[in-house]
Amino acid sequence: MMAVRSCLGVKFGVSGLLSQLTSSTRHHGSRPCVSPILTPQHRNTSSSSTSSKVKVDLDQNTGVAVMHMQSPPVNSLSLDFITELCISLEKLEMDKGCRGLIITSSQPKVFSAGLDILEMYGKSPERCGEFWKSVQELWLKLYSSNMVTIAAVNGSSPAGGCLMALTCDYRIMADNPAYSIGLNETQLGIVAPFWFKDTLMNTIGLRNSEMALQLGLLYKPQDALKVGLVDQVVPEDQVLPAAVKSVNKWLAVPEHARQITKSMMRKSTIDRLTSNREADIQNFVSFITRESIQKSLRGYMELLKQKKA
Numbered sequence: 563m564m565a566v567r568s569c570l571g572v573k574f575g576v577s578g579l580l581s582q583l584t585s586s587t588r589h590h591g592s593r594p595c596v597s598p599i600l601t602p603q604h605r606n607t608s609s610s611s612t613s614s615k616v617k618v619d620l621d622q623n624t625g626v627a628v629m630h631m632q633s634p635p636v637n638s639l640s641l642d643f644i645t646e647l648c649i650s651l652e653k654l655e656m657d658k659g660c661r662g663l664i665i666t667s668s669q670p671k672v673f674s675a676g677l678d679i680l681e682m683y684g685k686s687p688e689r690c691g692e693f694w695k696s697v698q699e700l701w702l703k704l705y706s707s708n709m710v711t712i713a714a715v716n717g718s719s720p721a722g723g724c725l726m727a728l729t730c731d732y733r734i735m736a737d738n739p740a741y742s743i744g745l746n747e748t749q750l751g752i753v754a755p756f757w758f759k760d761t762l763m764n765t766i767g768l769r770n771s772e773m774a775l776q777l778g779l780l781y782k783p784q785d786a787l788k789v790g791l792v793d794q795v796v797p798e799d800q801v802l803p804a805a806v807k808s809v810n811k812w813l814a815v816p817e818h819a820r821q822i823t824k825s826m827m828r829k830s831t832i833d834r835l836t837s838n839r840e841a842d843i844q845n846f847v848s849f850i851t852r853e854s855i856q857k858s859l860r861g862y863m864e865l866l867k868q869k870k871a
């Protein structure tokens with residue numbers, strides 16, 4: 563797993579796509595979903611790949627993959643889980659037959675509980691650094707993806723879970739008031755780094771982000787819809803069908819034009835992190851290993867346990 567982790571790199575970055583486009587007028591990046599050689603009756607119509615925490619079903623007729631997060635109990639983003647997600651994303655990004663991706667959860671009631679708190683508590687600075695690099699990697703892969711990406715948010719999605727959804731092109735959430743979504747970092751006594759903040763601001767604007775981040779707000783689905791944190795709220799059993807409908811709508815747009823537009827919209831946000839990755843890792847490590855922050859995290863974990871009892 564370590565070797566694979568160190569091999570991970572952002573192959574399909576926005577800057578790469580833009581520089582290709584400025585140096586040529588050909589349709590680079592265009593990814594037709596039907597092979598010119600194989601007729602439909604000769605093609606496999608779907609393929610499935612499963613690692614221990616990520617299951618991907620790719621429909622080769624439509625070019626749409628559904629990625630199911632299945633890391634019990636709550637899809638918290640540990641280093642191992644993030645590594646599996648990055649490997650799956652990289653495979654899909656390189657697969658010319660995949661043009662759209664729906665991300666959802668196989669765990670009941672939770673999309674993702676965000677970063678695994680145990681990865682940030684009582685760990686060595688080296689391990690914290692490795693963990694944070696993987697978080698950066700996952701964000702970069704998702705935010706710079708050439709695929710149409712849809713978050714099918716079928717449960718609660720705090721902090722890093724919300725960030726994952728925010729990296730997608732479109733978010734659909736289950737209409738269940740027991741679920742919530744938002745960047746609640748301040749409630750844990752920690753701070754959402756600048757690229758979390760940028761991703762939120764790009765979605766809901768400056769004023770809403772200021773309130774959401776300072777107060778660590780978690781929004782119920784209908785409130786998330788009002789503020790623009792999600793794009794659609796549907797009955798729980800309709801989340802996946804609605805995501806399929808949406809992905810097809812996005813895929814109907816000429817691919818080349820859509821990809822360039824996405825790149826233009828996201829490039830400056832991505833560049834800010836790519837040009838500051840090492841400093842961002844150092845900031846994270848020195849912040850998270852402070853005794854006062856460790857104390858806050860311990861208190862928060864105790865609160866989570868008490869809530870259960």
Ligand SMILES: CCCCCCCCCCCCC/C=C/C(=O)SCCNC(=O)CCNC(=O)[C@H](O)C(C)(C)COP(=O)(O)OP(=O)(O)OC[C@H]1O[C@@H](n2cnc3c(N)ncnc32)[C@H](O)[C@@H]1OP(=O)(O)O
Pocket residue numbers: 635636638639671672674675676677678679680718720721722723746747750752753754755845846849850866867870
């Ligand atoms: C100068 C300074 C500059 C600043 C520099 C900044 C540097 C950067 C600073 C740091 C930035 C960090 C950014 C962090 C992002 C994050 O994502 S932090 C994680 C936040 N997550 C949460 O707050 C979610 C907490 N969990 C919940 O609210 C609930 O669990 C749930 C998701 C709503 C599900 O509820 P329910 O179904 O009732 O399950 P539970 O019983 O609560 O949980 C089941 C078990 O899972 C454990 N768990 C839950 N969440 C997490 C998690 N995130 N990590 C690890 N473990 C988790 C929970 O404790 C239960 O465990 P058991 O009791 O052992 O069963």
